[in-house]
Amino acid sequence: MTPEQQTPIEVLLAEDNPGDVKLTEKAFERGNVINNLNVVNDGVEAMSYLRQEGEYEDSPRPDLILLDLNMPRMDGKEVLAEIKEDPDLKRIPVVILTSSEAEEDIINSYDLHANAYLTKPVDFDGFLEVVNTIEDFWLTVVKVPPE
């Protein structure tokens, strides 16, 4: 992480709970990485954003997708499945962020080729830790294949 690399990374957060959106924004604010956190509130919007449809025509392609499983209209699993089936999108890392600890959800998500699965912690410190982990792991350690 050098000052030369000040290009902010683009993160798409698909999350319907404003509380979680806020926490995530706060966590990323306090993080070490310069980022643009783009938020959509359900799966349909997420797909529009990714396909740069309608109001998202000029939206940047995200470097990382944080996906909540429980969302109205189109849930995280469906979004994940569409992303992974779309040759243009499938290389974007997807981290499932959820409050569910159900084993079934975890297994389903990995079956759909989620890149990571993280349970939302109860307190803010925990949340911050999660975001830091994401930043470290996905934005600095893992070499994402070029576009």
Add this chain to the structure above:
Amino acid sequence: MDQHEVDEQTGPASEGRPARDRRLEAVFEATGTFIGVLDPYGTILRVNKVAREFAAVEPSTYVGGPFWEGPWFEHDDALQERIRAAIERAGEGEDVEFEATQISPDGEQIDIDGTVSPVTDEDGRVESLVAQGIDVTEQRRREERLAAQRERMNTLLNNAPVVLFALDPDGEFTYSRGNALDKLGLEPGEAVGQSVFEMFAEAPDVIDAVERALEGERVETQAQQGDLYFHTVYQPVFDDRGELEQVIGISRDVTELRERERELEAWTDRLQTVLDNVPLALWTADTDGMIEMSQGQGLAGIGVEPGELEGQNMFEVFAGQEAFLSDFEAATAGEEHTAVHDIGPVIARTWYRPIVRDGAVEKVIGVSIDITDEKRQERRIEAVNEATSELIAAESQRAVADIVMTLATELLDMPLSGIYATDDGSDDLVPVAATDRVQTMMDAETPTEALPNVTPGSVEMETFRTGSARVVEDYATLENSEMPDSPLGTLVIVPLGEYGQLHVGTPEVSVPTEAELNIIEILARNAEAALERAEREAELEAYRAELEQSNERLQEFAHIASHDLQEPLRMVSSYVDLLAVEYGDELDDEADEYIDFAVGGANRMQSMIEDLLQYSRVSTDADEFETVDAAAVVEETIQSLEFAIDDADATVDVEPLPTVEADRDQLGQVIQNLVSNALSHAGESPTVTVRATEADDHYRFEVADDGPGIPENQRERIFKLFQQGSRDGDGGTGIGLAVCDRIVSRHGGDIWIESEEGVGATFCFTIPKRGETEDRLAAVAGGDAR
């Protein structure tokens, strides 16, 4: 002594007489009769040859002496006297006869008929006497024999159980003898001289027979005389000219004979009646298999008339019936036995009885009984019993009913059958199944349509109420029936306890046999048991469904708990946290403390939710039971608790543990919860011991500590959800032990606490042994026993 000399001595006395005298002399000498010539006073003048020979002494010794003193009469004084008297009377001119018994010179006794006859001169004076003696011994003997014979004959005739009679051509008795006369009230000979026509005027049979016999015909009759029956033969006898001379006859009393004959006849009749009607086949055959007798209705079973097989050979008649014939041969070898054979269309049980005469089997008597029905019944019962297992396995009322319908059709040949069940919504019995024939006949698509309900007031319903079976011989005549216009003939109605009713019917009126009724009864009882079982099964199924539903609700709850409840909770704790992080500097200590309480409460609620989830997952996330090495499970658990153990400065002792059938993860959970519990509650530096003992049907695990123990009144409720022991304060949720309770219950075991306050607490739980475990242990034990 020489007789000829005597002759010669007498001879000269006659010399010089005329020729006539010589001839007389010759006759006198030659005659076989004893002759003596005496003077009128009995002095012996001369005797002939026979007399001389008989005397056996010299004539000179007696000639010139009195005749009665002659040698012929020696030693018999009485005879001498009788002869003297005879001579005296003869001397007076009378012919005198006498008898004498003499002993001959040969020593034989001879009977003599003697005469003394006077010979008179011209003047009628007795000139001389001639004594003669004739040997009549032979004649006497013959006479005696005849007399004896006659006597015997008379005795016989008088005593013979017959009547002998003779009739002259006029029908008059000339003879009648015989013991049987008594029976006619007649003396022997009494009828002689009487006319048969008069004596037997009242007996037309006799008169008729006599008339015919008198015309020359031999007649045999059997006629009644009073209470008696006489068999009579009339035999005409003809003289040389062919004229009827007489009719002789013999009558015999045949009353008794006749009675015996009649008895025999009656007995024979009865025997024949028995033979004709007995439902057996009775036969005898010699050792070559020749059938001497074959009688009895039982023969009809193999299509044979009584007597038809007589004269035929077993081995030809029953060719192909190897078992039957070989059992017959065994009997000809002397074995008395009984055997069952399939003979053509019938199944027969035959008793073979060899008849032994003079040490060898002469013939075999066989009695065969048709046991086809018995066997058919046996087979039916077998079939019903076989079907029973099917019935018992049937899972629904409908399945039970269908099986019973099949049996009613196949086994009983009662094709118009149905099953009714009680109805929850009404007082009716509703049809649940019917035989195909019922459906076809009623042109219905389902049994429910084919049959009407059994409604209150009908005979069918009455029968159901009484609870006992009823046989309706002719359904058409039944009043108040449910199906007055049905084609039913005979119907058997059998209530099935409280479950419903079985109807078994035929289109024609045919009263079922006792055997069939038995089968129906058995079938009904089995059906009843099966329905009872099916009902229980259905209830169980409903209960199971309910349980599943409640499980689903529990899972739903778990989901809500895991996600929906945690969401707001997370908001609370996160933002209280964020509040602290972002505005911590601006708040006072009291505000910080509030924030701590809020965060603590949220955290505590979080762990309760997690524990609650764990509790619900005891059944939702359960694994199959498997063979688990408890020692390994405990070891892993202890390892995972390493930090907690260190923190508590505890010692954990693990004694040898068995292998059990259990859910591995859940067994680990129980151990972990109990050990954790001990670490939390057993005070400073506790020692925790994990051990197990084996009982007959279970293993008993113990997790013991040396802490302060648990008061008696808390030992029960400590296992309830959210109930904590009084000794804590460590922030446990009170769910751990409830989870243990639930897991142990799921394994079919018990959990409880044994504790002495101040000494420690022991948590005990049992895991029942399972068949497989026992088997495996037995195998291991066997393998170890080298």
